[in-house]
Amino acid sequence: MYALMCEDSINGVFSGIYEAWAGKYNRDEVVLRTGAVCNFELFMEYRQIQEDAEAAQKVANTLRRRFGEETYERICYALWSDGEDKADAVYRMVRYGIEHNCGAGFRNHLTNEAVRRVFELWRAAFNEAHHYLGFLRFSELKNGVLCANISARHQVLEPLAMHFADRLPKENWLICEKNRGLAAVHPAGMDWFLTKEEQISTLSGEKRSTSDEEFASMWRCFCNSVSIEARENLELQKKNFPLRFRQEVL
Amino acid sequence: MLLDTKDSIMEKLEILSDAAKYDVACTSSGCERAGDGSHMGNCLVSGVCHSFSADGRCISLLKILMTNHCIFDCRYCQNRVSNDVRRAVFSPEEICTLTMEFYRRNYIEGLFLSSGIIKSPSVTMELLYETVRRLRVVHGFRGYIHLKAIPGADPLLVGKAGYFADRMSVNLELPTAEGLRTLAPHKTRKTILAPMRQIQLRHNQSREELMVYRHAKEFVPAGQSTQMIIGATQETDYQILSVAENLYQKFDLKRVFYSAFVNVNEKDRLLPVTPEGPPLWREHRLYQADWLLRYYHFRAKELLDEEHPHFNRYLDPKCSWAVGHLEQFPVEMNRADYHMLLRVPGIGVKSALRIVKARRFGSVSFEDLKKMGVVLKRALYFITCNGKMLYPTRLDENYIVRNLLDNERKGPQFSGEASYRQLSLFS
Numbered sequence A: 001m002y003a004l005m006c007e008d009s010i011n012g013v014f015s016g017i018y019e020a021w022a023g024k025y026n027r028d029e030v031v032l033r034t035g036a037v038c039n040f041e042l043f044m045e046y047r048q049i050q051e052d053a054e055a056a057q058k059v060a061n062t063l064r065r066r067f068g069e070e071t072y073e074r075i076c077y078a079l080w081s082d083g084e085d086k087a088d089a090v091y092r093m094v095r096y097g098i099e100h101n102c103g104a105g106f107r108n109h110l111t112n113e114a115v116r117r118v119f120e121l122w123r124a125a126f127n128e129a130h131h132y133l134g135f136l137r138f139s140e141l142k143n144g145v146l147c148a149n150i151s152a153r154h155q156v157l158e159p160l161a162m163h164f165a166d167r168l169p170k171e172n173w174l175i176c177e178k179n180r181g182l183a184a185v186h187p188a189g190m191d192w193f194l195t196k197e198e199q200i201s202t203l204s205g206e207k208r209s210t211s212d213e214e215f216a217s218m219w220r221c222f223c224n225s226v227s228i229e230a231r232e233n234l235e236l237q238k239k240n241f242p243l244r245f246r247q248e249v250l
Numbered sequence B: 001m002l003l004d005t006k007d008s009i010m011e012k013l014e015i016l017s018d019a020a021k022y023d024v025a026c027t028s029s030g031c032e033r034a035g036d037g038s039h040m041g042n043c044l045v046s047g048v049c050h051s052f053s054a055d056g057r058c059i060s061l062l063k064i065l066m067t068n069h070c071i072f073d074c075r076y077c078q079n080r081v082s083n084d085v086r087r088a089v090f091s092p093e094e095i096c097t098l099t100m101e102f103y104r105r106n107y108i109e110g111l112f113l114s115s116g117i118i119k120s121p122s123v124t125m126e127l128l129y130e131t132v133r134r135l136r137v138v139h140g141f142r143g144y145i146h147l148k149a150i151p152g153a154d155p156l157l158v159g160k161a162g163y164f165a166d167r168m169s170v171n172l173e174l175p176t177a178e179g180l181r182t183l184a185p186h187k188t189r190k191t192i193l194a195p196m197r198q199i200q201l202r203h204n205q206s207r208e209e210l211m212v213y214r215h216a217k218e219f220v221p222a223g224q225s226t227q228m229i230i231g232a233t234q235e236t237d238y239q240i241l242s243v244a245e246n247l248y249q250k251f252d253l254k255r256v257f258y259s260a261f262v263n264v265n266e267k268d269r270l271l272p273v274t275p276e277g278p279p280l281w282r283e284h285r286l287y288q289a290d291w292l293l294r295y296y297h298f299r300a301k302e303l304l305d306e307e308h309p310h311f312n313r314y315l316d317p318k319c320s321w322a323v324g325h326l327e328q329f330p331v332e333m334n335r336a337d338y339h340m341l342l343r344v345p346g347i348g349v350k351s352a353l354r355i356v357k358a359r360r361f362g363s364v365s366f367e368d369l370k371k372m373g374v375v376l377k378r379a380l381y382f383i384t385c386n387g388k389m390l391y392p393t394r395l396d397e398n399y400i401v402r403n404l405l406d407n408e409r410k411g412p413q414f415s416g417e418a419s420y421r422q423l424s425l426f427s
């Protein structure tokens, strides 16, 4: 057996899939992994796979063409999830799809184990990203830059950055992801990019603007006064609004 | 009338969001609009929640009144002319500033703007129109806007405003015309239904224009909604649900919202006393039944009728229906059509679709159902997979009800006096 050790990114795993397909291996004898090896397994040969943008692009094009945008998006979210087995689940799903000549609808073959696993991973990452679409907060710094901090389980920076680039095209903004020390940076009117958080510490060290504190307190005032006392239901609030998000929001 | 321009924007926000809170519509869904690369804002068809208030409701839009001054005297309303409350008015520009600044910090998905009647319905509508026009044209805002149409206002103004709003709504207020006559003497069925019809026709017309001419402007792309107050007057659940069904069918409404009556004018002798607080469980049942109408192909008269005009307090409408129709169960998961799958307690629209798709590629098992989101602890009494039930259970009304109630009581929804013996389930 061969374990192809991929970098933990979409391009990394796609490079691994490309390698597995390149004819050097018997596909039944390949597993894909991300991250570092913790427990070396007997009879397993480990191969480090370098990220190869060109190869990854080819895989992406094939997936899009054969399975359509929605399935492709589902695979991307699965690879943004924190599932340890995500690379192999995607590899097995893609194999199944290609070997059985499946069309766009095969992401719903939930009776297939690999398809179902990718479905679960997609749902976990997608749900967290969707929560952050609402719960992420920007504060305005003195220099006018909008800055948000999140601590996510899954790699949600990319989908969030795409969303806010579409929504706030003429703003300078950045989103810092504390757990991975990464940030998405969007200069007004330009494309966004990912970078290490420490490289922008000067920016995020900047103080909040004075009007920002005013708008934040108006927002708090609003949230308090729209609640109907006669209907108060803190249990329900807690259920809908997980505490780990609440700290970041208010 | 004094326009209180001296109040700070913060004080106004406090007064005018407090005054708007009884409007229960909060969703920002129903409209998909990508950014244009230069102006601020886009819309997601699913809607997005930005926070949850202490009553557990989702906060998605900046929900405010333009003013709580009002020349009308609706008995149930805290802003009525006969009440002595602090009043305030936002200028259109103030509303724009708040919306833009809240939006760019990602506090909100957009604006929900309503108003008390200042001077006359048309004057009020004109100001509302000017506000949304300014927000779209001057500030280039592309986020979500929900705007109230004011009953009795000049139809021309309603017609213009709908090109800047994503959704419009006229509140039905009370389910029947009699209710309206007693509690909202300045409003009539006619002044409420006229703008509702106008919005419906204009919306449909603009859809047709869009098919011919791609750049035609869309009129309230997310359609219209309305709201009824539950429990201020004597209507039965059956009456209310039938009114809702009618509105969906005859006025193409996207949503009907139900608002459990909160008595804010306790001295008013025309209003019912509500010692137990607002009838929240009734509201909850109405929403459940409303979903059954909109997504599960149920009709109002299947769920309730003249003899059984009220919802069961302890069992949701779908379970109630199922235990009353045991002759149609158990349902075989590998064969039943989509329509029947939808009628099984514990199976939602998404899982029903997943089942139909998945079984094209092999037979589904209970394990598969669980992974597809089916709530087995509810469904297990009603289904088989390849001819077998999950556990040997009896297809018996009392037995199933007792078990379903055990499940429900463990949930947090309704606490208190519910002992199963006290229930008169089908009376």
Ligand code: SF4
Residues within 6 Å of the ligand: B070, B071, B072, B073, B074, B077, B078, B079, B080, B081, B115, B116, B117
């Ligand atoms: S019209 Fe009636 S419900 Fe609306 S603000 Fe005036 S009094 Fe209240």
